[in-house]
Amino acid sequence: MPTPHKARKRFGQNFLHDARVLHRIAAALDLSPQDHVVEIGPGKGALTRFLLPACRRLDVVEIDRDLVARLEDRFAGHDRLHIHSQDALRFDFAALGCGLKIVGNLPYNISTPLLFHLFGFKDVTDVMVFMLQKEVVERMAAAPGDKRYGRLSVMTQYHCQVEKLFTVKPEAFRPRPKVMSAVVRLHPHRTPPVDVGDYRTFETLVARAFGRRRKTLRNSLRGMVDEETIRACAIDPAARAETLPLDAFARLSRTLCDSVQPATA
Ligand code: SAM
Numbered sequence: 001m002p003t004p005h006k007a008r009k010r011f012g013q014n015f016l017h018d019a020r021v022l023h024r025i026a027a028a029l030d031l032s033p034q035d036h037v038v039e040i041g042p043g044k045g046a047l048t049r050f051l052l053p054a055c056r057r058l059d060v061v062e063i064d065r066d067l068v069a070r071l072e073d074r075f076a077g078h079d080r081l082h083i084h085s086q087d088a089l090r091f092d093f094a095a096l097g098c099g100l101k102i103v104g105n106l107p108y109n110i111s112t113p114l115l116f117h118l119f120g121f122k123d124v125t126d127v128m129v130f131m132l133q134k135e136v137v138e139r140m141a142a143a144p145g146d147k148r149y150g151r152l153s154v155m156t157q158y159h160c161q162v163e164k165l166f167t168v169k170p171e172a173f174r175p176r177p178k179v180m181s182a183v184v185r186l187h188p189h190r191t192p193p194v195d196v197g198d199y200r201t202f203e204t205l206v207a208r209a210f211g212r213r214r215k216t217l218r219n220s221l222r223g224m225v226d227e228e229t230i231r232a233c234a235i236d237p238a239a240r241a242e243t244l245p246l247d248a249f250a251r252l253s254r255t256l257c258d259s260v261q262p263a264t265a
Pocket residue numbers: 011012013014015016017040041042043044045046047061062063064067086087088089104105106107108110
């Protein structure tokens with residue numbers, strides 16, 4: 001018997017023990033025997049156990065070395081399982097190949113930076129299924145005008161089609177988190193839904209607009225976009241970022257890129 005593992009708060013450790021929830025997460029990946037799956041934060045292997053028999057290869061990325069040692073023990077002899085003792089925030093998912101199905105009951109304390117890191121690998125990813133804080137899933141899926149609509153909504157929806165699947169109560173975990181959780185499925189867009197011109201400009205624009213979300217665009221974008229340019233994009237400079245749909249951000253970004261591009265002969 002391995003010694004009991006004390007959950008580490010700094011690694012966002014809330015272990016799932018509800019078999020029905022684990023089964024539903026695995027089912028949301030719609031696995032076939034050819035699939036290459038990557039699990040982020042396998043912990044003690046609760047979800048790993050459901051995934052391993054259903055795919056061709058499973059890579060897991062775990063930061064806690066004690067848990068890595070337990071996983072190596074528990075899954076000794078399973079040659080389709082590859083355990084990476086690494087930080088998922090620095091992990092090069094593209095090194096694993098393409099057509100990946102990425103899944104995890106994610107550590108909630110790093111969920112936003114982790115999602116942004118993963119968006120960088122969308123070209124090698126088929127689908128992602130994640131357990132997150134319910135509030136984060138709601139922000140990812142929010143529409144303009146909703147108070148939850150923000151930078152995470154715009155950036156997630158630029159990269160992926162977002163599907164809220166189901167909610168999960170704290171009782172499904174040990175220790176219990178203080179918040180409700182939810183499972184989301186993300187299908188990366190093969191072609192972006194809008195043309196943003198230069199991606200870096202778009203990213204900066206969205207971050208600036210929501211960095212001061214209570215301000216009007218005229219104020220929040222001061223120094224980056226002038227009022228005339230905002231108007232030329234058919235956007236009211238007195239509007240707030242939280243009312244702006246993705247295609248309006250794209251129009252602004254394209255206009256900005258055009259205005260700084262050197263004229264070509
Ligand atoms: N999958 C397990 C389950 O459902 O019982 C554990 C989920 S727990 C919410 C999050 C897991 O992610 C923990 O095992 C934790 O050690 C791991 N983790 C935290 N930060 C990580 C990081 N930066 N990279 C990889 N794993 C991380």
